[in-house]
Amino acid sequence: MSTADIMNMKPSQTRNKIIAHVDLDAFFVSVEELLNPSLRGKPVVVGGNPFGRGVVSAASYAARKFGVHAGMPSSQARRLCPRAIFLRGSHGIYSQYSSQVMEVLGRFTPAMEQVSVDEAYLDLTGCQRLHKAGAVEIAQRIHHAVHAETGLPASIGVGAGRIVAKIAANAAKPNGMMVINPGREAAFLAPLPIGKMPGIGPVSQREYMKLGIRRIGDLSQFKPEILRQIFGKHGAAMARRAQGEDGGHVDFSTGTEGRSGSQSVSREVTYSTDTGDPGRVRATVSYLAESVGRRVRKTGLVFDTVTLKLRRASFATVTRSRALSRTSDDTSVIYQAACDMLEPLLTGSRERVRLVGVGVRAMEKKPEQMDLFLMEQEARIEAVHRSMDQARDKYGFESALMARSILHGRG
DNA sequence: TCTGGGGTCCTAGGACCC
């Protein structure tokens, strides 16, 4: 092969990647069915309170027949399917099952990227010799192993890139497998509605429709510059993806080792009924600041930006953020900054408050050395928070709340 | 009984500096 030939090759051809996307079917519901087999085949919904402001996290296939789906308000799910069994779910148990599944997947290849609690990409490119089997057979073994060892149904998509693998897995659901052979990517994607493309949600879907782009294949009719002008970076990437050309890069640093480091930590709460009490909102901010601070200290990272989020009764949402003069992992720094940003928002509108959120951003490793001038002061504050964290580990989070947070729970 | 909670990434405007 000449150098010119190599230069002319498209990215997906330079290495014949084999990527598998493994996606657990109706994950939360499937775990609930394992724990309680009498739920099998029934309309089951895991999510928030169907008589309150919750939303659906997962719906069984029986419930989906009524039009229930993840993300829908639980109250709406209840109206669509009054006989559905609503469960609040237990995320600790789901995490345990998730770890089990990831452990099984990790045995097939170290090149694994966990992208969420119920999804992972596997790079099987080098695995055929190791497993003495073709890609299809390896995928079948994975499918079988997940079910045999965890009892959970999964769907698997295999292709030359991440996007193709993911869409194939979706198409294979439930409990199925789909392999897209090399060179067939564009043909597989072309007839699918544009909304099936990961990254294209309801808003951009409407924009694409305006251009007459209804199916993924329609993207190729447009010059990349046009798509870039309208959709920015995203548009150009989508055109490439429509041809099945994504790098197929699997970032296995997130595998069994865990995440390489988060960019942000946040907590938010929606009141069960909107509140017009500024004192209650302040108390909630205090509670959230404590919660975020505690989680930050667990990561061993420091932040340099604090953000506050407020959603009003009308659902109008405002955010404020403030960069700090230096990094911190201190609850009182979060609290102070959040309060400073909160006051003008409380004064600025008499509308009731629906949601409050507090977060921190731009996380980096906690520095070993600290400014000597500040060390003594810091050490004292830190000692207080450490002992509170310890009490919480022992007795639960609510056991050690700052006095100002106690009000949060009232009403 | 409309619309959770935890994230990621992108955009766009203004400040500020060179």
Next chain:
DNA sequence: TCTGGGGTCCTAGGACCC
């Protein structure tokens, strides 16, 4: 007095994903 770009940081908002 008028008038430049580029680069980077900060802030607010929004789309999207699970």
